[in-house]
Amino acid sequence: MNPLRSSVLSALLPPGVVVVGTRVGLPVLAMATLRLSSSSSFFAYQQQKVGLTAPQRPPSSFASTSPPPPLVVCSIPDRHHLPLSHSSAEASSGRISLGFCTRQSVGFCTRQQSWNRNLAVVAAAASVTEVGGGGSSSTISREEVVREDDPTNNVPDTVFGKIGLQLHNRKSHPLGILKNAIYSYFDETFPGVFHKVDNLLPIVSVKANFDDVLTPPDHVSRSYNDTYYVTADTVLRCHTSAHQAELLRQGLTHFLVTGDVYRRDAIDATHYPVFHQMEGLRVFTQQEWEAAGMDGTALAAQELKKTLEGLARHLFGDVQMRWVDTYFPFTDPSYELEIFFQGKWMEVLGCGVTEQQILCNNGCAGTTAWAFGLGLERLAMVLFDIPDIRLFWSNDSRFTSQFKSGQLGTKFKSFSKYPPCYKDISFWISDEFSENNLCEIVRGIAGDLVEEVVLIDEFTNPKKGKTSHCYRIAYRSMERSLTDDEINALQAEVRQQVESKLKITLR
Numbered sequence: 001m002n003p004l005r006s007s008v009l010s011a012l013l014p015p016g017v018v019v020v021g022t023r024v025g026l027p028v029l030a031m032a033t034l035r036l037s038s039s040s041s042f043f044a045y046q047q048q049k050v051g052l053t054a055p056q057r058p059p060s061s062f063a064s065t066s067p068p069p070p071l072v073v074c075s076i077p078d079r080h081h082l083p084l085s086h087s088s089a090e091a092s093s094g095r096i097s098l099g100f101c102t103r104q105s106v107g108f109c110t111r112q113q114s115w116n117r118n119l120a121v122v123a124a125a126a127s128v129t130e131v132g133g134g135g136s137s138s139t140i141s142r143e144e145v146v147r148e149d150d151p152t153n154n155v156p157d158t159v160f161g162k163i164g165l166q167l168h169n170r171k172s173h174p175l176g177i178l179k180n181a182i183y184s185y186f187d188e189t190f191p192g193v194f195h196k197v198d199n200l201l202p203i204v205s206v207k208a209n210f211d212d213v214l215t216p217p218d219h220v221s222r223s224y225n226d227t228y229y230v231t232a233d234t235v236l237r238c239h240t241s242a243h244q245a246e247l248l249r250q251g252l253t254h255f256l257v258t259g260d261v262y263r264r265d266a267i268d269a270t271h272y273p274v275f276h277q278m279e280g281l282r283v284f285t286q287q288e289w290e291a292a293g294m295d296g297t298a299l300a301a302q303e304l305k306k307t308l309e310g311l312a313r314h315l316f317g318d319v320q321m322r323w324v325d326t327y328f329p330f331t332d333p334s335y336e337l338e339i340f341f342q343g344k345w346m347e348v349l350g351c352g353v354t355e356q357q358i359l360c361n362n363g364c365a366g367t368t369a370w371a372f373g374l375g376l377e378r379l380a381m382v383l384f385d386i387p388d389i390r391l392f393w394s395n396d397s398r399f400t401s402q403f404k405s406g407q408l409g410t411k412f413k414s415f416s417k418y419p420p421c422y423k424d425i426s427f428w429i430s431d432e433f434s435e436n437n438l439c440e441i442v443r444g445i446a447g448d449l450v451e452e453v454v455l456i457d458e459f460t461n462p463k464k465g466k467t468s469h470c471y472r473i474a475y476r477s478m479e480r481s482l483t484d485d486e487i488n489a490l491q492a493e494v495r496q497q498v499e500s501k502l503k504i505t506l507r
């Protein structure tokens with residue numbers, strides 16, 4: 001590597017990051033210790049903190065688990081495609097369309113049927129969401145997914161409203177364009193090898209979402225603070241890894257699964273409670289690693305990095321990126337890939353060598369595999385220069401008309417110059433306080449008018465033993481000016497709900 005470039009880079013990097021070489025015409029870095037991105041990672045957490053937060057009470061099996069660290073979504077739809085938001089007729093009936101895999105693709109009808117049975121137990125349907133794709137459809141009612149009085153449910157209407165929109169299946173939406181570009185890369189590199197699935201139901205069992213990928217019973221990602229539970233046994237998938245085990249059991253050994261995923265999360269330009277992931281998994285046989293003269297894990301790790309670096313080159317050409325060692329319950333070794341964007345390192349994917357137990361449990365004993373899960377929004381933000389994740393959900397034609405099917409090189413031209421309006425809120429927290437719950441309340445009131453929620457001050461009064469947090473909420477519409485009255489009303493409602501729901505004391 002050019003020593004000048006190396007030293008310039010070193011100056012930009014925090015201690016502990018080492019420049020180890022150039023690949024993809026870019027610096028590839030190795031970091032021995034912990035991740036550096038500003039946001040913390042969902043599955044990367046091994047440690048737990050104490051105290052589940054109200055207002056969503058966990059089911060008894062989780063009551064004693066320790067949870068979450070603070071952690072870390074439009075378009076003109078293709079006009080001939082699905083609506084971007086549910087029509088008012090749909091809204092009033094509560095009916096929404098969703099996609100799921102058909103028997104012809106990977107035979108998930110059984111899964112869907114069992115799933116419907118599950119839901120039937122949950123609640124009597126009133127308003128209904130239609131879940132369909134590839135010639136099949138199913139319906140899910142709002143009452144099945146949003147049940148405010150049920151302590152085992154924590155799905156808000158704002159999130160239910162996103163189910164079934166399938167941005168990733170719209171050819172002229174940035175996410176659809178990106179998905180198809182990734183498909184092209186895999187088709188060119190491994191012709192006819194990778195099976196593609198993009199319409200599986202987003203409501204999955206706790207077993208599929210967590211147990212099947214070896215997520216420990218007390219792992220923070222299982223917390224009600226972090227995951228949307230439909231029932232005590234079903235969740236809105238929080239990652240596409242939820243489909244790994246079942247697809248392996250179907251006999252698939254090379255596959256890509258794309259879908260909408262759901263997380264209770266922070267609020268800022270790169271985090272949204274609904275986003276999209278693509279999962280990839282490739283199995284290696286003993287003959288393959290023997291032919292390569294390597295052991296199975298080493299071959300999988302080498303092929304993983306080669307494949308993802310090739311993908312990055314295919315998508316971006318030239319961009320700064322680095323590999324970061326990390327932890328996932330389902331892979332070892334595990335890595336994250338970060339890309340330098342808007343002056344910061346942004347994590348775009350997690351990956352690693354699949355744990356043997358997952359392969360053994362699902363009909364692939366005696367093999368190794370690599371797996372990755374990438375965030376489509378994060379990659380699309382870099383590719384198309386989209387500065388805020390909320391834009392993906394915009395119906396504004398000034399956004400949607402900028403993107404065309406198959407065109408990867410488009411750079412988004414900003415149309416919004418509206419200034420943000422900041423409002424602070426300070427309160428004494430209780431042990432149960434979780435930032436995700438605050439964000440959930442703010443999002444529930446202000447929707448996509450909230451741009452960011454940041455902790456700007458924190459102190460503990462030693463005499464009282466109480467801790468105070470001050471959060472700054474940035475309100476900004478991507479599409480219009482907000483009036484003072486409008487923002488004051490939103491903030492007043494935020495204050496009222498935060499006080500009544502979060503067991504805090506306003507200051």
Ligand code: FA5
Nearest residue numbers: 042043239241271272275348349350351371372373375
């Ligand atoms: C996972 O979800 C793992 N299942 C990935 C994986 C798959 C690892 C297979 C190993 C093997 P993580 O929580 O880091 O990991 O999320 C993966 C990516 O999703 C992130 O890198 C990021 O690009 C994206 N992402 C995560 N949270 C959000 C969010 N709130 N908004 C937008 N994108 C997000």
Ligand code: MG
Nearest residue numbers: 041042044350
């Ligand atoms: Mg991560």
